Amino acid sequence: MTWACRTPGINALTAETGVDNAASQRVLVRNGFVQIGERLDDEDGALICWRRKTD
Template sequence: MSAAVLQAAGAADLDRLAQGLAPAGAGLPDGGIETPDTVAMLRDLAGSIRPDFDPAAWLVVADGEIVGLLSLVKPPANGIITIGYGIAPARRGRGHATAAVRALCDWARQDRRVATVAAETGAANQPSQQALIANGFVCTGRRDDPDDGPLLCWTLVVG
């Protein structure tokens, strides 16, 4: 198995994924990567961020297959980008999230617009927390979200 890499996701890529289809030249795992509604929400969010900050979303690709998504979850401000990521249920536990976050951080270190990468994880989501810890993120606090419940807040200074 090859390590997961990031590929910038354009509006057309996210449109196809929202329809349950793979962008040209890639496959999808059985069961897809996320619900169409979630992909549509991420497509719209990336579309709102992209005019001011591009790229705003990435495909997580391993062995020619899209195994997940990584995206900005709000517009960047003051050199801080906030990311979210998810790996297809059929492809979890294989290191794809850790590799995707690593690739994003490597990219961020080269982009002068970015000084800090931030993320949040569910308080009980140990695998996601481990992906961030493996990449040098530090837990900086917690908050309660009305939709997602207790969250841990993470940051990594890259610039």
């Protein structure tokens, strides 16, 4: 994550977690990610979408 935040041209990082994966969600929140939506994946089911700006 440090490398990506320091690389010119990378403005944001994205991640997805399963709706029941509270541990991964806590890790993302602690690292500055915010929930930006949800989507349904054919293979993985319901997912929460996350984003963190790099600036």
